[in-house]
Amino acid sequence: MVTAAKPQDAKKGTMPxxxxxxxxxxxxxxxxxxxxxxxxxxxxxSAIFGNDVSTLxxxxxxxxxxxxxxxxxxxxxxxxxxxxxxxxxxxVDALVAMNPAALKTNIADLVPGGxxxxxxxxxxxxxxxxxxxxxxxLDDGSLDGYQLFRIPVDKLNTEACKDTGLxxxxxxxxxxxxxxxxxxxxxxxxxxxxxxxxxxxxxxxxAVASANAKALRGGYYFGETTEMFPxxxxxxxxxxxxxxxxxxxxxxxxxxxxxxxxxxxxxxLFYGSYPITPASxxxxxxxxxxxxxxxxxxxxxxxxxVTSVVGAAFAGALAVTGTSGPGVAxxxxxxxxxxxxxxxIVIVNVQRGGPSTGLPTKTEQADLNQAxxxxxxxxxxxxxxASTPADCFDMAIEAFRIACEFMTPVIxxxxxYLANGAEPWRIPNPASLPQIKIRHPKPGxxxxxxxxDDKLARPWAIPGTPGFEHRIGGLEKSDGSGDxxxxxxxxxxxxxxxxxxxxxxxxxxxxxxxxxxxxGELLVLGWGSTYGMIATAVEACQAKGMKVSSAHLKYIDxxxxxxxxxLKRFDRVLMPEMNLGQLVVLIRARFLIDVVSLTKMQGxxxxxxxxxSKIEELISNGKTS
Amino acid sequence: xxxxxxxxxxxxxxxxxxxxxxxxxxxxDYAILAQVKKALVGLGAExxxxxxxxxxxxxxxxxxxxxxxxxxSIHGRALGxxxxxxxxxxxxxxxxxxxDGDALSIGGNHLLHTIRRNVDIxxxxxxxxxxxxxxxxxxxTSPLGKKTKSxxxxxxDFPLHPLSVAIGAEATFVARTIDVNVxxxxxxxxxxxxxxxxxxxxxxxxxxxxxxxxxxYATSKDQKHDTTLQLEHNxxxxxxxxxxxxxxxxxxxxxxxxxxxxxxxxxxxxHDERSxxxxxxxxxxxxxxxxxxxxxxxxxxxxxxxxxxxxWDQVKTAASTxxxxxxxxxxxxxxxxxx
Ligand code: SF4
Numbered sequence: 001m002v003t004a005a006k007p008q009d010a011k012k013g014t015m016p017x018x019x020x021x022x023x024x025x026x027x028x029x030x031x032x033x034x035x036x037x038x039x040x041x042x043x044x045x046s047a048i049f050g051n052d053v054s055t056l057x058x059x060x061x062x063x064x065x066x067x068x069x070x071x072x073x074x075x076x077x078x079x080x081x082x083x084x085x086x087x088x089x090x091x092v093d094a095l096v097a098m099n100p101a102a103l104k105t106n107i108a109d110l111v112p113g114g115x116x117x118x119x120x121x122x123x124x125x126x127x128x129x130x131x132x133x134x135x136x137x138l139d140d141g142s143l144d145g146y147q148l149f150r151i152p153v154d155k156l157n158t159e160a161c162k163d164t165g166l167x168x169x170x171x172x173x174x175x176x177x178x179x180x181x182x183x184x185x186x187x188x189x190x191x192x193x194x195x196x197x198x199x200x201x202x203x204x205x206x207a208v209a210s211a212n213a214k215a216l217r218g219g220y221y222f223g224e225t226t227e228m229f230p231x232x233x234x235x236x237x238x239x240x241x242x243x244x245x246x247x248x249x250x251x252x253x254x255x256x257x258x259x260x261x262x263x264x265x266x267x268x269l270f271y272g273s274y275p276i277t278p279a280s281x282x283x284x285x286x287x288x289x290x291x292x293x294x295x296x297x298x299x300x301x302x303x304x305x306v307t308s309v310v311g312a313a314f315a316g317a318l319a320v321t322g323t324s325g326p327g328v329a330x331x332x333x334x335x336x337x338x339x340x341x342x343x344x345i346v347i348v349n350v351q352r353g354g355p356s357t358g359l360p361t362k363t364e365q366a367d368l369n370q371a372x373x374x375x376x377x378x379x380x381x382x383x384x385x386a387s388t389p390a391d392c393f394d395m396a397i398e399a400f401r402i403a404c405e406f407m408t409p410v411i412x413x414x415x416x417y418l419a420n421g422a423e424p425w426r427i428p429n430p431a432s433l434p435q436i437k438i439r440h441p442k443p444g445x446x447x448x449x450x451x452x453d454d455k456l457a458r459p460w461a462i463p464g465t466p467g468f469e470h471r472i473g474g475l476e477k478s479d480g481s482g483d484x485x486x487x488x489x490x491x492x493x494x495x496x497x498x499x500x501x502x503x504x505x506x507x508x509x510x511x512x513x514x515x516x517x518x519x520g521e522l523l524v525l526g527w528g529s530t531y532g533m534i535a536t537a538v539e540a541c542q543a544k545g546m547k548v549s550s551a552h553l554k555y556i557d558x559x560x561x562x563x564x565x566x567l568k569r570f571d572r573v574l575m576p577e578m579n580l581g582q583l584v585v586l587i588r589a590r591f592l593i594d595v596v597s598l599t600k601m602q603g604x605x606x607x608x609x610x611x612x613s614k615i616e617e618l619i620s621n622g623k624t625s
Numbered sequence: 626x627x628x629x630x631x632x633x634x635x636x637x638x639x640x641x642x643x644x645x646x647x648x649x650x651x652x653x654d655y656a657i658l659a660q661v662k663k664a665l666v667g668l669g670a671e672x673x674x675x676x677x678x679x680x681x682x683x684x685x686x687x688x689x690x691x692x693x694x695x696x697x698s699i700h701g702r703a704l705g706x707x708x709x710x711x712x713x714x715x716x717x718x719x720x721x722x723x724x725d726g727d728a729l730s731i732g733g734n735h736l737l738h739t740i741r742r743n744v745d746i747x748x749x750x751x752x753x754x755x756x757x758x759x760x761x762x763x764x765x766t767s768p769l770g771k772k773t774k775s776x777x778x779x780x781x782d783f784p785l786h787p788l789s790v791a792i793g794a795e796a797t798f799v800a801r802t803i804d805v806n807v808x809x810x811x812x813x814x815x816x817x818x819x820x821x822x823x824x825x826x827x828x829x830x831x832x833x834x835x836x837x838x839x840x841x842y843a844t845s846k847d848q849k850h851d852t853t854l855q856l857e858h859n860x861x862x863x864x865x866x867x868x869x870x871x872x873x874x875x876x877x878x879x880x881x882x883x884x885x886x887x888x889x890x891x892x893x894x895x896h897d898e899r900s901x902x903x904x905x906x907x908x909x910x911x912x913x914x915x916x917x918x919x920x921x922x923x924x925x926x927x928x929x930x931x932x933x934x935x936x937w938d939q940v941k942t943a944a945s946t947x948x949x950x951x952x953x954x955x956x957x958x959x960x961x962x963x964x
Binding site: 475 | 642644671672673674676678681688689691692693694695696697698699702704705706707708709710711712713714716717734735737738936937939940943944946947948949951952954955956957958959960961962963964
């Protein structure tokens, strides 16, 4: 990781500066300690500085577990680099721990010899007991393998805030910014973006604004004036394609993509949803943008959310519901109704750990089978997935493109890691975005509710239009007229037609791309949020001379047309998934290929090294066998 | 599909679709269908701006028989679908046809929330106190002791009273009528359709196959004057063949009194459908046969902004104060330029 360990003179003094390609930092503390905010600020600052960034927020399901407890620890990991980054890093180079519980739950991820900054004021006997520490780790030698910096953050922060009018608990709330200031100094981050943010956020509360600014500066200058740290670190800006950038999280990107699609179609966007972690931020984001003719409807339950979406689609809106796995379970019957009535709706599933309530704030990819098969009868829908936080924007537009072109429900799978993770996003020019073309029958058009075009789509005639009055519903339809029909041959035909319609989507989607050689010993095939880890692991193995390539599926039903051809050009196929091999079963069945499954169910993303070592194992096995 | 011009005055026949009606002969649904069509004529409803949404059950086949837009959805969820339709296009006249099982059992939650939001939808609840389509199980409105296929020893399930539920959720329009009372039915339907907000209408409907004569007490010529009471706004609660009985309030408790002998109409409870406070309407909804005559007519009719109006006001205000520009929105927050 160290590209040029040439010490440089710092601006002041003779502090050596070590230049690195990328650094991973994690802030951790109580869920009330503002760790998510500190991490987000450093992410934005690093992005504005010109680095590539990738983040992994990790917060507990409880809003405020008891202060100081192990259950209440909240963390935010970010990686910033002078090179393209696709993952937030397997391990952290620097850990900031605000209390004993945070230290205890996170220390295992710090690299040996890594920078460990602790708030030593929080290591009281009471806090040690809450974290179930028999001895004080700061004194018992257990941290000898790290560069430990004991900073009395509480005391120093109180001191920094003393002339602001804030005292006691209000002042203590700034300690995250004190720690952040110190880390900014250590990694040569500019303070201006965060100072600007403080000004905008707390402009109306001058005391709070001043205290936060003083805390940030206090931490920064503490690093500068004490000679505690043996060196500083430099991560140069990355070489990034020209353009205007911002950081974007997956949920923000999903919301903006849905909005952009409706904007392109010249339609009202109807978002019917029931609050659920980790999807609620999509609702929050869209509720802010009513000026774009966005109607957000917070329904009484998941079923009302999806049925309102079905109704809104019938009435001509671009209609979408967002939820997570437990919500999709409740929506299943209504999604089936949209299959039968062939209405264009989008269902966003921000997947989390299951089954049941499972791990609400953790990530998983185990709702794939639910998306593909979780309804009664032969009930095909289009299933697509996003690969990165920014990709959620493109796939949200694509979801509506397919829904409207084929008159079908589309399920867009993202997950907790994509939803809360952020990356720099080159802001697109609205004129360059894909167009969503809408066709409603016009007066004089010949019309039957279930007549079909060349894509097998039925016409979208909407209430309010004279001459196209018609009735639809969940009972089987007669092909063409759409009348209720129990005829055996008609049912057989309709079941096959609905399936054929979904299959036909394949002719409108891009081919599966291979990264690396088009044939070889091993293809690593993924889908969804494993993209960054797979690509990084495969590139590392390619650099070591292994004949391995990667490919990533964004479309799962239907699969890209060339999927079988791609797979057959490799001796073996490895599929990492955050489930017990759900897509593996489908790929094996469809292409009769003995895929190797790599699975992980820990509520957290794969580490690059886990995929790398599996690749190495398979390729060396291949050689010896 | 035929087209028609919106300005032509339609007749009841024009609202009928070409579908063969599949209710059992003698079912109360036929009379309701006929009166709904008449009410549409009275309202001058445009077919293309009228949408009938239903759930599942005998009554929910209703949309297929109307030559308007229609959606036969899934069990209990008509109100969800209808809410989406109405928000997406507030210019549409949205009707929901549902039953006691559909609206009060599987779909109970949606009923409460649609009513409290006051979405401008006209809800017709066909109450036959039985599950018809699944061939005769007791429903949430079946009385205690009701013997059905699923309750051979009699039901031990305490029933729900639809109007009490609607008033509890502060419905802005609440009414009750009876399938065979065609004039009254038409009147109530027109009132309900004209109301802005959720209109909730309970219609006593005879299921002659599985629960025949459930409402005979309220419909038979010789009993109905004593067992029902026609509500009139600002009028005293008087009933009986000779209009010689009334309802008087004794504290908070209603009681039946005979007029005469010093008791005049002025002593009786006067009906006020416009009362902002729903307690009086609730009290009326608690009057059940055989202890009381059951009120029919409009229990409550008050003004309150509908959900979709409030929502669209926000949308329009937002658009006029902050002109939508996608380019600006996408750049929101900290952005930076890479050359
Ligand atoms: S079962 Fe009863 S409610 Fe259903 S159609 Fe027959 S008579 Fe009417």
